[in-house]
Amino acid sequence: MKKTRATAIPDDVESLKQQLLEMQTLLQKSQRESLRHQQESERVQKESAHHQREAKRFQQLYNHALEQWQLALRKRFAASSEGHPGQGELFNEVEECLTPSAEEVAADETITYTRKKSRRPSLSAELPREDVVHDIADADKVCDDCGHDLHQMGEEVSEKLEFIPATVKVIRHIRPKYSCRCCEQQATRTTIKIAPAPASLLPKSIATPTLLSQIITAKYQFGLPLYRQEALFKSFGIELHRQTMSRWLIRVSRQLMPLYQRLHALMLERPALWSDDTPVKVLDVDKVQCTMWVYGCGGDKPESLPNNTASPPNIVLYDYQDGRGGIHPNTFLAGYHGLLHVDGYAGYHGTDAMLAGCWAHARRKFIEAKAVQPKGKTGRADQALNLIQKLYGIEKSIRQLSIEDKRAARQAHSAPIMEQLKAWLDKALHQVPPKNAIGKAIGYTLNQWDKLQIYLEHGAAAIDNNRAERAIKPFVIGRKNWLFSNSRSGAQASAMLYSLIETAKANDVPPGVYLTALFEQLPHLTDGESVDHLLPWAIRL
Structure with missing residues (x-):
């Protein structure tokens, strides 16, 4: 059989050796070549994996930037949930009322446009009435047909x-002075008698309780800065400078300290409190950020209680501090061991209170995540929001x-939903x-989970901290008008006056009426006397 060249094996040793050397080469x-191809393949695979990782990283960066852009647009242009109109909204509210909605425009395109009839404002029966009779002449009070x-x-x-x-009027306090003519004629020491000056909150000033009440409520309840009030008084022919009003407010706030301290002591006796904070700019304080804290107890309405049981009063206290460190709530709440509703700020962790989380903050994160979802599509944010909405539905019932x-x-109905939500989050x-919106929402909720489920075990707790946010809102709205405080004493005075106004409002007492009564009665308070009868829910109006 003939052997091929590839399989032929020489017979002699030298030829076999040469063939082996060639085959070895x-x-x-x-x-x-195989190793080179393998290395090249590995290099290509590494480069491909690197490019895939880079593409994924850039895709995540793009998605994150897109979400931030969409959230920024939503925050700037979308409708706000604020109950009070923003400064820009005050100038176009008439146009907004006259502009038809999208549904009305669609109805106009398909059928005919029918404007909704505006509801006539109701006039309270308690308002005074003045009758003006429009009668016909006596000569016309005969029948045209029969006479x-x-x-x-x-x-x-x-x-x-x-x-x-x-x-506006000026009240003249006249005090007749009496002397002895006999002593005057004998050139002896003359006896002079005069009635004592009436008690006044600000002696030797032109301020009356009604004037102080007007200035305070105008600024701290309705957000009217002092320079605008100065112009308003000038329109009445009164030269009342803003510096004078500012000094009055600081002096009044110092005299209100006993009431503030009493409200503080009563607050720390309550089983559940809530707190929030917001930045404030103070010109003479060398700090990047000063803070106005708010603390309170009670809700929008007194909680249901057994029959013949008085409802506990609601208290709202503001506390100005130069910074935002945890030492400030620790100092204000020293010795308090009850429930404290807060947001996710870590500064509260040093208090002795039991911290209860806020489901409104967690829900807000998922709402932001839903806002950046593709329109018309249901995503993970919707699943979380559906479960959270069930929790709020139970609270409403x-x-x-x-x-x-x-x-x-809560144990019977809310706890199972919480377990379902926890499994979904994990x-x-x-x-x-x-780092994207839904990831941040899930991470925040899990980090706050222990505090978020506190309300299940405590009936006095609430599901969220919205009461604190509503309490801090008047200060935030006012800050848009007056922008900053000139001094630390001015910021502290603002905290004091905001506290009394918001506490009065929380107990359904008109702040202006309360402050007027308070400023009339406070000067008659003796040293060491209790101030309980001057608190908003107990004062004689």
Whole structure:
């Protein structure tokens, strides 16, 4: 059988050796080529994996930037949930009322446009009435057909609201002085008698309780800065400079310190409190950020209580501090061991209170995540929001229950939903990037989970900290007008006056009426006398 060249094996040793050397050379060359191809393949795979990682990283950066851009647009241009109109909204509210909605425009395009009839404002029956009779002449009170006299069969009444500008007057306090003529003639020591000066909150000033009440409520309740009040008083022919009013407010606030301290002591006796903070700019304080804290107890309405049981008063206190360190809430709440509703700020961790989380903050994170989802699509944010909405639905249904019944209802209905939500969060945590909107929402909720479920075990607790946010809102709205405080003493005075106004409002007492009564009665307070009868819910108006 003829052997091929590839398989032929020489018979002599030298030829076999030469063939082996050639084959060894070819084998080494083949191995080198194979290794080179393997290395090249590995290099290509590494480069491909690197490019894939870079592409994924840039995609995540793009998605993150897109989310931030969408959230910034939403924050700037979307409708706000604030109950009070912003400064820009005050100038176009008439145009907004006259502009048809999208549904009305669609209806106009398909059928016909029908404007909704505006509701006539109601006039309270408690307002004083003045009757103006518009009668026909006596000569016309005869029948045109038969000439007989007409009798009154009824009347038509229409009401219009008259506005009378504020009346300003000067009250002259006259104190007659009496002396002895006999002593005067004998050139001896003359006896002079005069009635004591009436008690006044600010002696030797022109300020009256009503004037101080007007200035304080105008600034701290309705957000009217002192320079605008100065112009307003000038329109009445009164030269009242803003520096004078500012000094008055600081002096008044110092005299209100006993009431503030009493409110503080009463607050620390309550089983559940809430707190929030907001920055404030103070010109003479060398700090990057000063802070106005707010603390309170109670809700928008007194909680349901057994029959013949008085509702505990609601208290709202502001506390100005030069910074935002945790030492400030620790000092204000020293010795307090009850519940404290807060946001995720770590500064509260040093207090002795039991911290309860805020589901409104967690829900807000998922709402932001939903805002950046593709329109018309349902995502993970919707799943979380559906479960959170169920928790709020349960709270709405048990609002009027007692503390014990609230706890039982939460254990029976809210706890299973919380377990379902926790399982979903744990699973979704590993399926989404941690830096995008939904990842941040999930991470925040899990980090706050222990505090978020505190309300299940305590009937006195609330599901969120919205009461604190509503309490701090008047200060935030006022800050848009007056922008900053000139001094630390001015910021502290603002904290004092905001506290009394918001506490009065929380107990359904008109702040202006309360402050007027307070400034009339406070000067008669003796040293060491209790101030309980001057608190908003106890004062004689």
